[in-house]
Amino acid sequence: QSGALNSVEFGSSIGLYLPRFVAPIRIRNRSTKYLPQTQIKVGNNFQQRLQYFRLTSFNVAYGYTWRETTYKTHELFPIDISFVKSSKTSTAFDELLAQNPTLANSFQNQFIIGSRYSFILNTQLRDDIVTKYELKDSRRSDFYFNGTVDLSGNIINSIQQLKNPNEEQHEILGSPYSQYVILSTDFRYYNRINKKSKLATRLFVGTGLAYGNSENLPYIKQFASGGSNSLRAFPARSVGPGTYNVRTDPDVNTNTYFIDQRGDIKLEANIEYRFDIFKSMKGAIFADAGNIWLVKEDTSRTGSKFTKNFISEIAIGTGVGIRYDFNFFILRLDVAFPIRKPYLDPKDRWVFNQIDFGSKDWRKQNLVFNIAIGYPF
Numbered sequence: 001q002s003g004a005l006n007s008v009e010f011g012s013s014i015g016l017y018l019p020r021f022v023a024p025i026r027i028r029n030r031s032t033k034y035l036p037q038t039q040i041k042v043g044n045n046f047q048q049r050l051q052y053f054r055l056t057s058f059n060v061a062y063g064y065t066w067r068e069t070t071y072k073t074h075e076l077f078p079i080d081i082s083f084v085k086s087s088k089t090s091t092a093f094d095e096l097l098a099q100n101p102t103l104a105n106s107f108q109n110q111f112i113i114g115s116r117y118s119f120i121l122n123t124q125l126r127d128d129i130v131t132k133y134e135l136k137d138s139r140r141s142d143f144y145f146n147g148t149v150d151l152s153g154n155i156i157n158s159i160q161q162l163k164n165p166n167e168e169q170h171e172i173l174g175s176p177y178s179q180y181v182i183l184s185t186d187f188r189y190y191n192r193i194n195k196k197s198k199l200a201t202r203l204f205v206g207t208g209l210a211y212g213n214s215e216n217l218p219y220i221k222q223f224a225s226g227g228s229n230s231l232r233a234f235p236a237r238s239v240g241p242g243t244y245n246v247r248t249d250p251d252v253n254t255n256t257y258f259i260d261q262r263g264d265i266k267l268e269a270n271i272e273y274r275f276d277i278f279k280s281m282k283g284a285i286f287a288d289a290g291n292i293w294l295v296k297e298d299t300s301r302t303g304s305k306f307t308k309n310f311i312s313e314i315a316i317g318t319g320v321g322i323r324y325d326f327n328f329f330i331l332r333l334d335v336a337f338p339i340r341k342p343y344l345d346p347k348d349r350w351v352f353n354q355i356d357f358g359s360k361d362w363r364k365q366n367l368v369f370n371i372a373i374g375y376p377f
Contacts, residue, residue, distance in 0.1 A: 007050065013043030013059075021064060029066070036066035039077075045220075049260070053107070054088035057220055070125055075118040082112040083175070084218055102298045105216040106262070111177040112218060114152030121145040124190070144188040150208075150221070153179030157212050170213055178218050182208035184266075188377055197275040202377040206266045209295060216296075222262035223292050225315070228370035229377070230268060231288045233317020233336035235368060237261055240292040242313050243303030245343035263292030265306050267314075270377060277322075284321040286334070289314050291342060303343075312349075316340035317368075323375075334370040 021027040022038040029036050040062050047055040063077030086107050089097070097104040123142045157179050160170035169176050184206035191199045208217045227236030238247070241263040268290030277283045291313055293306035303313075319336025340349050356362040 008048040009046065011043060011045035013041055015042075016040040021066075023064075027064075034067035036064060039063055039065060048088075051090055052093040053086050053090070055084065055086050055107075055219065057082050057084045071121055071123050073120040073122070075116075075120070077117075078115045080112075080114050080116055082220075083110075084112065084220060085109045100298070100300045102216055102294070102296075102300070105214075106219040106222060109175045110218060111172050111175055112152050112221070113156050113172075113177055114150065114154075116148060116150040118146060118148040140192045142190045144186075144190075146184075146186040148182075148184045150182040150184075151180075153177050153213055160213075177213060178210070178221075179212035179214045180208055180210045180217055180221070182206070182217070182221060197273065200270075200272045200274060200375075200377065202268075202270045204266065204268045204290075207295075208264045210264075217264055219262060222264065223266035224260070224262050225266060225268060225290050225292045228332075228334065228372040231290055231315055231317055232286070232319055232334050232370050232376070233288065233338040233366075233368055234315060235259065239290070239315050240313075240342070241294050241298075241301060241304035242291065242306070242310075243343050244301040246301075248343065249301075261292070263304070264295040265293040267291060267310070272376070280325040280327075282323040282325060282330075284323065284334070285319075286321065286336075287316065287318040288336070289316040289340075291315050312346060313342040314340065315342045319368075330374050332370075332372045332374065332376075334372075334376075336368050336370070337366045 016039070018038040019035045020038065021029060021036050041059070043059045045057045045059075049055075059080070059082040061077050061081070062079040063075065065073065065075050067073050086109060097107065122144045124144060156172070156177055157170065160167070164170065171177070184204070186202070186204050188200065188202045190201075193199060206223050208221065208223070210217050224237040225231055225239035226234035230236075231239055237260045240261055244261070246259055246261055268288070270286065270288045272284050272286035274282060274284050291310070293310060293313075294301075294304045295306060297305045315338065317336045317338045317340075319334055321332060321334035323330050323332045337355070339352060339355075341351055342349060344351075354362065355366075
């Protein structure tokens, strides 16, 4: 299909897990119920955007995972190093990078040398205890929270500043390193209405700021919106930033446009009513809302900067889904359509009056089908 973006992505990793803290200093494990883990991971990821670029990343991480209680888990990786390299860029993509310095900065070959910490609170883990001891579960609701702090480049930048204080951008082995801070929270709430139905909700808020040695966040660290686990009424990574719409940009070749849109800030909310249909067949009715934005103005993408009017720039979609439970995985098909388009004129962003299932043109332009494994949240 003309204008469609085809992509291939796969990754591999190996890990060593030790049932104790392995550290230069002694760390006491205060829990006698749960064993901590020391993790050493090595992995790589390969992305091929056909007609555009190839992106390869290598990662080495060393850290710890431990449970404070049944529900509370901590993950701390003091060493998390990646090297990101782009190659096989097409002529069209090179021209796009030349026109868009913001995108070019996010795609440069670079090291990511940092640390990250996550706190996870998950009351759904109670189900394991209930099943094991055959207890009666009287609670009707559960929630999940994941808060993450991701830092990069601060220690190495302090060293480099002492060695070469006059350099505009410091490098390691001929490639610059990223310097940023990213904060994100993922909150989910599940309410069991009865034995055959459940209401699931999610709120995700994330923000990142590049500074010092970096002009922009690396491409692999930026936020995106749209797709099977996000705003399902919009194609993957096509929403935003802000009121910008790449598919209607007059300066972009619509036959070969690069649809991937990424940002520094993401706000997303989802609600889904899940119900049983017949045995392993499940159904869902859902609505998704959100967008991404940039911290700094990008003149090539008008309307992309985060402002006080961000609420008026929220994209909204709704739809229905069918899921089949194979016990060991869920096969999901969702079909959705937008009801609010942030890139339109403010008075025209709600598009209820345009919905016309009988129109072939409307269906072609608005219906989005998503096939995926597992629940979206």
